[in-house]
Amino acid sequence: MNREEPLPAPALIDEETLRGYLADRLPSELMARVEKALRESASLRARLEDVRNDREDFQLHSLGAIWRRSRLTCPTRQQLGSYLLDALDPDLGEYFRFHLEIVECPFCQANLADLEAQSVAPSAVHESRHRQQRILKSSEHLLNEDGN
Template sequence: MSTISDEDLLAYADELLNLVTASTIEAKLRKDSSLRERLQALLDGRDSGSISIGEVWRHGRISCPSRSEMGLYLMNALEAERLDYLAFHLESVGCAYCQATLEELKTAAESLELNAQDTQRRERLFASSAGFLQARSASE
């Protein structure tokens, strides 16, 4: 990444970049005072109300899918075109918000699956113990 665009600097400030790109920009910001001044000027301009359409889209996360749509994506339950778009949004665009949402949904799904397995195991154990207890109480 030789030249850092204004959009990338603002995306860095908003923590919207993937880890590699954000780390690269952060390292350059630490070394280059003119880059820090440029970032500050961009932030000042944005705060005064002069923002681009791209910034409106990024801030409003207009291109981001809903949480429920992310869940359907995780279950592979969307039409092909929408699956392709979400894969592009997550992998090529690298939307940090949506990647975090997807990870959270994956963790929740794994937790539910483990809870379901525990419940099934307890039910089987109870069923086998109930039969044992019934046979024992009948013999007494």
């Protein structure tokens, strides 16, 4: 007959076990025991909250961290292009200015700098296309199997 081990007393559940519980790294039997102990002990719940707040990854799962990581407030590259051309609704343009200049979003600033560099150097794009056409023209005879 299998007899369950007695539930560890809240005082016997150490910080490492609580960290394992928070990271979902404990065996299922121990997870269930810790969860039951947490339901029954306010002091253990308080200790769990202390452990949660002391974790290195504490801020990784906060709403703000998720928001920043997913870049939910960032404009698309196309929208940034419209911003450069001053072709946005004034309120949206003002928001993008705030996002770029006040919030200083590094992703959007890099995107904007890239778009600005592309718009400033249209002659380089033209030269590149012209070079491609010259190369293609000079090698057309190699592509034609008949030699015509």
